[in-house]
Amino acid sequence: MGGMSGMGGMTGMGGMGMQGLNFGFQNAMAGRLGIPGMQTQQAGSSVILVSNLDEQVTPEALFTLFGVYGDVHRVKILFNKKDNALIQMAEAHQAQLAIAHLDKVKVWGKQIRVTQSKHSLVQMPKDGQPDAGLTKDFTNSQLHRFKRPGSKNCQNIFPPSAVLHLSNIPPSVTEEELQESFSAHGEVKAFKFFQLCTIIR
Secondary structure, eight states, X not given: OGGGGGGOOOBOOTXXXXXXXXXXXXXXXXXXXXXXXXXXXXXXXXXXXXXXXXXXXXXXXXXXXXXXXXXXXXXXXXXXXXXXXXXXXXXXXXXXHHHHHHTTOEETTEEOEEEEOSOSSOOXXXXXXXXXXGEEEOTTOTTOSOOSTTOGGGGOOOOOOSOEEEOXXXXXXXHHHHHHHHHTTSOXXXXXXXXXXXXXX
């Protein structure tokens, strides 16, 4: 949870209609089921352009955020325009899911824009180039969530929400301890223990 604390909260879907969500869902299903006719509805690139970012954002933070919707292979923050970044997903339908769920969402205090990129891949810089630290390759990351076909993570893709689901909480941990921990990163408006899980908002 600590890696997400700098995001400042994700609020609002920016007027994104159900059509965008349905499009992303259809493409996700098409990719999983291997339906060629459906896949042709999406733009073929797995690279997306993110703009209006906080200029202090890091490739690692973008990897974490966009990794909720697919396996991020490369992240490139533009050297001359650091509020823009290119993100290469493992598959084109994952790029469409990220666009459908994250476009016009407020993250790090700003409403970001997420669109299809004209690029087909993100190039790694040569050694010594000034933008070398702004481009990262995550292809072999152990943190990818969608490596296994049929993973439950593929079925648990939702728009950003202010509600967190907590699990595997030790029996000795109290509600007060959890609220105190999360209050360090933002206001806790509601909290409820369930028999098998916990939801915090």
